Amino acid sequence: MSDAARPVWLQLASRETDLVAAVVGFGRLLRQWGVQLHAGASLVALETLRVIDLERREDFRFALCAALVHRPEDRPLFDYLFNSYWATGADRLAPPANEGLANRPVDAKRLGRDVPTEDSVEGSIGSFRPLGSSLGLSPDDGDESTDVRSARRGRVVEMADDAAGGAARAELERVATRLSSVLATRPSRRRRPDRFGPIVDPRATLRASLHQGGIPIELRRQRRRIARPRLVLFCDVSRSMDEHASLLLEFSAAVLRRFWQVEVFLFASRLVRARSTWSERTLPELRRMMPECGGGTQIGAALAEFLDGYGAALLGPATVSLILSDGLDAGEPDVLARAMERLARHSRAVIWLNPLLAQSGYEPRARGMAAALPYVDLFAPIRDARSLWELLERLRAASGSRRNRGFAIRAGASELDATQHTGAI
Amino acid sequence: MTHVIRDIDEVEGFLAKSGYVADREIATALFLAMRLRRPLLVEGYAGVGKTEIAKALAEALETDLLRLQCYEGLDAAAALYEWNYAKQILRIRMEEGSTLSATEKESTIFSEPYLLARPLLEALRSPLRSPVLLIDEVDRADEEFEAFLLEVLADWQITIPELGTVRAEHPPYVVLTSNRVRELGDALKRRCLYLWIGYPTLAKEMAIVKSRLPGVHEDLARQICRFVESLREIDLDKRPGVAETLDWASALVELHQDHLTPEIVQATLGCVAKSKRDVERIGELTPELIRRAAG
Numbered sequence: 138m139s140d141a142a143r144p145v146w147l148q149l150a151s152r153e154t155d156l157v158a159a160v161v162g163f164g165r166l167l168r169q170w171g172v173q174l175h176a177g178a179s180l181v182a183l184e185t186l187r188v189i190d191l192e193r194r195e196d197f198r199f200a201l202c203a204a205l206v207h208r209p210e211d212r213p214l215f216d217y218l219f220n221s222y223w224a225t226g227a228d229r230l231a232p233p234a235n236e237g238l239a240n241r242p243v244d245a246k247r248l249g250r251d252v253p254t255e256d257s258v259e260g261s262i263g264s265f266r267p268l269g270s271s272l273g274l275s276p277d278d279g280d281e282s283t284d285v286r287s288a289r290r291g292r293v294v295e296m297a298d299d300a301a302g303g304a305a306r307a308e309l310e311r312v313a314t315r316l317s318s319v320l321a322t323r324p325s326r327r328r329r330p331d332r333f334g335p336i337v338d339p340r341a342t343l344r345a346s347l348h349q350g351g352i353p354i355e356l357r358r359q360r361r362r363i364a365r366p367r368l369v370l371f372c373d374v375s376r377s378m379d380e381h382a383s384l385l386l387e388f389s390a391a392v393l394r395r396f397w398q399v400e401v402f403l404f405a406s407r408l409v410r411a412r413s414t415w416s417e418r419t420l421p422e423l424r425r426m427m428p429e430c431g432g433g434t435q436i437g438a439a440l441a442e443f444l445d446g447y448g449a450a451l452l453g454p455a456t457v458s459l460i461l462s463d464g465l466d467a468g469e470p471d472v473l474a475r476a477m478e479r480l481a482r483h484s485r486a487v488i489w490l491n492p493l494l495a496q497s498g499y500e501p502r503a504r505g506m507a508a509a510l511p512y513v514d515l516f517a518p519i520r521d522a523r524s525l526w527e528l529l530e531r532l533r534a535a536s537g538s539r540r541n542r543g544f545a546i547r548a549g550a551s552e553l554d555a556t557q558h559t560g561a562i
Numbered sequence: 563m564t565h566v567i568r569d570i571d572e573v574e575g576f577l578a579k580s581g582y583v584a585d586r587e588i589a590t591a592l593f594l595a596m597r598l599r600r601p602l603l604v605e606g607y608a609g610v611g612k613t614e615i616a617k618a619l620a621e622a623l624e625t626d627l628l629r630l631q632c633y634e635g636l637d638a639a640a641a642l643y644e645w646n647y648a649k650q651i652l653r654i655r656m657e658e659g660s661t662l663s664a665t666e667k668e669s670t671i672f673s674e675p676y677l678l679a680r681p682l683l684e685a686l687r688s689p690l691r692s693p694v695l696l697i698d699e700v701d702r703a704d705e706e707f708e709a710f711l712l713e714v715l716a717d718w719q720i721t722i723p724e725l726g727t728v729r730a731e732h733p734p735y736v737v738l739t740s741n742r743v744r745e746l747g748d749a750l751k752r753r754c755l756y757l758w759i760g761y762p763t764l765a766k767e768m769a770i771v772k773s774r775l776p777g778v779h780e781d782l783a784r785q786i787c788r789f790v791e792s793l794r795e796i797d798l799d800k801r802p803g804v805a806e807t808l809d810w811a812s813a814l815v816e817l818h819q820d821h822l823t824p825e826i827v828q829a830t831l832g833c834v835a836k837s838k839r840d841v842e843r844i845g846e847l848t849p850e851l852i853r854r855a856a857g
Binding site: 190 | 587590591593600607608637657667668671745756758799800
C-alpha cells in the first residue's frame with residue numbers, strides 16, 4: 138500500500154509524536170464544538186490506541202469514542218467530526234443523514250487541517266452552542282439578523298449588571314434556598330445521629346457500651362434525614378417571554394445553585410436539554426444556548442418530547458416539575474393537556490410560575506393555559522423576588538409542621554387558589 | 563488470571579459463546595476496559611442489556627460476579643462492610659468476668675471474624691483471580707456515595723479504621739451501569755471508559771431473540787421484533803426494551819404461536835405494555851401494527 142493511500146492515522150502512527158499531536162488536536166476540536174470532554178480524556182484516548190489494531194477503522198473510531206464521548210447527545214457530533222478530521226480521500230464520508238448535522242456550515246477540509254479558534258467556531262455556527270444543533274435544532278432557523286440578536290443579548294447583560302440587579306439577585310438566591318427547603322419532605326435512607334431519634338444505631342451503641350464493660354446502658358439513636366427533592370425546570374424561551382427573560386434566568390440560575398439534582402430544559406417550539414453544570418454559566422452564556430425558533434411556542438409538543446426522551450429517567454415520586462412560562466401556546470390545547478396529564482402523573486408536583494399572572498386583570502383564559510391548569514398543583518405569578526418569597530412563606534405556613542409536609546404542595550395550592558386569580562399575591 | 567485477552571475478536575468470540583449478542587462497538591469498549599483496567603460505564607435505556615454485559619463478562623472469564631445494586635441513600639455500610647453486632651455482643655458476654663482490658667476486648671470484637679463484607683469489600687478481597695464487579699444503576703446513589711466510590715476505584719484499596727487497609731491483590735473488572743436518572747459527576751466519568759447502548763437494530767434484536775430462545779419460529783421472531791420496533795416510535799409512557807421483547811417472545815413460544823394475530827397480541831400485551839394507558843393505546847393500533855409487522 139502506498140503511503141498516500143493509507144488512512145491518515147496510520148501515516149501518523151508510525152511517528153508517535155505526530156499521532157499524539159493529532160489526537161490532542163482532535164480532542165480540542167471536539168471541545169470547541171461543545172462536546173463535553175474532561176481533562177485527560179486525550180491521554181486515555183492515546184492509551185486505548187496502544188492496545189487496538191489501528192488497521193481497522195471501526196475499532197479506531199469506537200476506541201476514541203469510548204475514551205472521549207461521555208454523553209449520548211454528543212455521539213452524532215463525534216461521528217461527524219471523526220469523519221471530517223480523520224479521513225483522507227475516499228475515506229471521507231458524507232455526514233450522517235438525519236441527524237440534523239447536514240446543514241451545518243462546516244468546511245471539512247479546514248477541520249482536518251487546522252483547528253478553528255473559538256471565534257471562528259462561534260462565527261460559523263451562529264450564536265449557539267452545537268449542543269442545540271446535535272439535538273436537531275438548526276441554528277440558523279431564526280429570521281433575526283445578528284444585530285438584533287446581539288442587541289438583545291446586550292440588553293440582558295445590562296439588566297443583570299444593573300446595581301439594583303445585584304440586590305435582586307441576592308433575594309432570588311434566598312428564594313431558591315427556601316424553595317429547596319420547602320420542597321424537602323421525603324425521608325431519605327441516610328441517617329444522622331439524633332438523641333431522640335426512633336432508630337437505634339448499633340455501631341455507636343456498641344462502641345459506647347465498651348466503656349461500660351460491654352453493657353449498653355445508653356442506646357445511641359438516629360433519625361432519617363430529610364431528602365432534598367429532584368427538580369426538573371422547564372424554561373420557556375420563546376419571544377413572548379423576552380421582557381421577563383432577565384428575571385427568569387436569574388431565578389433559574391439561583392435554583393440551579395441551590396438544588397443538587399436539577400435538570401434544565403429550555404423550550405420554545407422545540408426542547409433543548411441544558412447542561413447540569415449550568416450553574417457556572419453567566420447570563421449571556423445561558424442566553425446563547427437558547428434556540429431562536431420560529432413557529433410559535435409549542436408547549437405541549439415540547440413537553441411530549443421531554444416525556445418521550447427523558448421522562449422515564451428523570452421523573453418519579455421524588456421529582457418536582459417546575460415550569461416557567463407565560464402559557465401563550467400556539468399548539469393544540471389537546472396536545473398540551475395530554476402532555477400535562479402525563480407530566481403530572483409522573484411528578485410529585487407540578488408548579489407553574491407565570492409572569493403574566495402578576496399583571497393585574499390577567500386571567501388564565503388563553504386556551505393553552507386553561508387546558509394545562511387542571512394538572513398544575515401550584516399556579517403562581519412570578520414578578521419579582523418579593524412575590525416569590527411571599528408565596529413560599531404562605532406555602533410553608535399552609536403546610537404546617539415540618540414533619541407533615543409530605544402534602545405541602547397539593548394542600549398549599551388549593552388554599553392559594555382563591556387569592557391567586559384576583560392577582561393578589 | 564487464567565488467560566489474557568489479546569484482541570477484540572476474542573472478546574466478540576466469548577460474548578457470542580455466552581449468548582450475548584454484541585456489536586463491534588460493545589466488544590471494543592469491553593476489550594479496552596479489560597486491557598486498560600479501567601471501569602466501564604455503560605448507559606442506555608431500560609432493558610437494553612446493560613447488566614447482561616457484566617454477566618457475560620464474568621461467565622467468559624470464569625470468575626465471580628459481585629453485584630452492588632445502588633439506591634438512593636446507599637452508604638458505605640451497605641456497600642463496603644458492616645460489623646456483625648449480634649456476634650460482637652455475644653462475644654462481649656463471653657468475655658464478662660475475664661481479666662481483659664477494655665482495649666483488648668475492643669480489639670477482639672473489631673477483627674476479621676466479626677466483619678460482614680459487602681460487595682465492594684468482597685471484590686477487593688477476592689483471593690484467586692480478578693472478579694467482575696457490577697455496580698448497577700450508579701445514578702440512583704447520591705453524590706456522597708459517588709465520591710466514596712471514586713476513592714475505591716482509584717486505589718483499589720480501602721481503609722477500615724479498626725482493622726487497617728485492605729488492598730486488592732486481584733483488582734476487579736468494574737462495570738458500572740446508569741439509566742441517566744441524573745448526570746454523573748465529572749470525576750467519576752473521567753475515570754471510566756464510556757459505552758452507550760441504544761435500542762438494537764432489527765437484525766440485532768432478531769439475533770438476540772434467536773440466541774436466547776432457540777426454539778422460536780423464524781417468522782414469529784421477525785414479526786415480534788418489527789412489532790416492538792414500531793412500538794418504540796409511538797407515544798408511550800414506557801418504551802419497550804429488549805428485555806420486554808424477550809419476555810413477549812418467550813410467552814408466545816410457550817403458547818405455541820408461530821405468527822401474531824390480534825387476539826394473541828391482546829392476550830399477551832402485558833409483556834410489552836407496562837401502563838394502562840399504553841395497553842389501551844397499543845390496543846387501538848394493534849391491527850395496523852400487525853399488518854406492518856407481517857408485511
